[in-house]
Amino acid sequence: MTIEVLICTINKGIVRVLDNLIPQRENVKYIVSYQYTDERYLELVPKALVERKDVFFTKQKGKGLSKNRNFALSLAKGDVIIFADDDARFSEEGFNVVEQTFELHPELDVAFFQASTYTGRPLKKYPTEEFDYANRPEEMEISALEMACRRKSIQGKLLFDERFGLGEECLTCGEQDIWLIEAERMGLKMRYFPKKIVETSTLLKQRMIYVDAGVQRSFGAIAYFRYGFRAYVYCLNFAFKAARTGMCHFFPMFAQMIRGIRFVRTNSDLK
Incomplete structure (x- = not known):
């Protein structure tokens, strides 16, 4: 082998x-x-x-x-x-x-x-x-x-x-x-x-999900790939829990996740 x-x-x-x-x-x-x-x-x-x-x-x-x-x-x-x-x-x-x-x-x-x-x-x-x-x-x-x-x-x-x-x-x-x-x-x-x-x-x-915008965008895109439109709710819940525990600010994280979802939706073909 x-x-x-x-x-x-x-x-x-x-x-x-x-x-x-x-x-x-x-x-x-x-x-x-x-x-x-x-x-x-x-x-x-x-x-x-x-x-x-x-x-x-x-x-x-x-x-x-x-x-x-x-x-x-x-x-x-x-x-x-x-x-x-x-x-x-x-x-x-x-x-x-x-x-x-x-x-x-x-x-x-x-x-x-x-x-x-x-x-x-x-x-x-x-x-x-x-x-x-x-x-x-x-x-x-x-x-x-x-x-x-x-x-x-x-x-x-x-x-x-x-x-x-x-x-x-x-x-x-x-x-x-x-x-x-x-x-x-x-x-x-x-x-x-x-x-x-x-x-x-x-x-x-x-592991840099709480501080790195690129990782947050990737998280949203992966969620969309896995769950489809349910990814919006999945990301909402994740960002809310992270903010509630003091790991991040809710709106900046959620906004980046949504940006990742939008990117993968509008760039649907593997390059």
């Missing part, structure tokens, strides 16, 4: 990639998809990274994390793919976990795992029991770097919505939420496993 890590990075982030790769392993390959907004950033690409035999390096001028992931996915050839950012640090043990999981579960399309900081602190409070995604706790959040996918189950069938994610002006996160909603609607077999596969320095942007 081959594993392919799709590493998406932009501008100065390229300098971090090489240090996070493990020594070459026969069944592990990397696609490094590099976005740059100015030609001067090309000078930062480490020669040692491009010359590694287990790395396929590609570059495109532009920005947008979802665009980058979709492009990298179109190039993938491995049996199992993992989505990663430039600060994701994998290990032999992590790759073993992914490989063994998909070998033991041939029916599986998508597996969810755990991540930690570089110091070993869990990225979030993870459930301790294994379960199908359909039976997940309501409050459970999934990040793209915690996912591993059987390539044939998603390539050419499921993309990240390019209206969402880092690099977009309006909806600055939530691309994995939309991806998961679509995956569930497609009937993909998805399961969570309480095992760590990766370390990262990434701050979970969704």
